[in-house]
Amino acid sequence: MNLASASASASASTLNAAWPKLCPCGGAPTALRRKGADAAFADCCGRYIVQGHLPPDALHLMRSRYTAFVLENETYLLHTWQATQRPVKLEFEVGAKWLGLDIKDFVPTGLHEGQETAEVEFVARVRVAGKATRLHERSRFVCQDGQWLYVSAVNISP
Numbered sequence: 001m002n003l004a005s006a007s008a009s010a011s012a013s014t015l016n017a018a019w020p021k022l023c024p025c026g027g028a029p030t031a032l033r034r035k036g037a038d039a040a041f042a043d044c045c046g047r048y049i050v051q052g053h054l055p056p057d058a059l060h061l062m063r064s065r066y067t068a069f070v071l072e073n074e075t076y077l078l079h080t081w082q083a084t085q086r087p088v089k090l091e092f093e094v095g096a097k098w099l100g101l102d103i104k105d106f107v108p109t110g111l112h113e114g115q116e117t118a119e120v121e122f123v124a125r126v127r128v129a130g131k132a133t134r135l136h137e138r139s140r141f142v143c144q145d146g147q148w149l150y151v152s153a154v155n156i157s158p
């Protein structure tokens with residue numbers, strides 16, 4: 001079997017081997033899932049990152065962007081960034097171990113110039129070089145042509 005036929009015949013299960021089994025974002029908000037049941041990556045952020053479905057709202061986009069950070073998926077992160085704010089490229093912290101995501105707030109913030117907007121506040125925990133830190137951010141999102149995009153961080157008091 002040559003390489004070309006090997007990749008052409010790769011089944012869904014072999015493709016899945018490259019992705020995590022459980023979703024790094026921790027799954028849907030607790031109220032939406034069975035107690036003690038973790039979300040499978042394929043049923044959670046995998047739908048957006050791998051299958052290309054559009055997240056239905058800013059909250060799901062936020063979760064999937066966290067997961068993309070964990071997976072160091074630069075393509076997805078840049079693709080879900082509003083074009084005017086998007087960096088040229090991303091640098092991932094070497095050796096960073098993401099420990100979890102807590103969503104603190106999610107509010108639709110109405111129409112701005114005809115486009116739906118929303119804010120999501122979160123705490124992401126990450127360990128770099130043995131030191132655990134919290135990344136606390138409130139993010140702004142906009143929905144352009146049916147696709148939710150990350151715009152920028154809002155300043156918040158710590």
Ligand SMILES: [Zn+2]
Pocket residue numbers: 023024025026027039044045046063064067
């Ligand atoms: Zn997820």
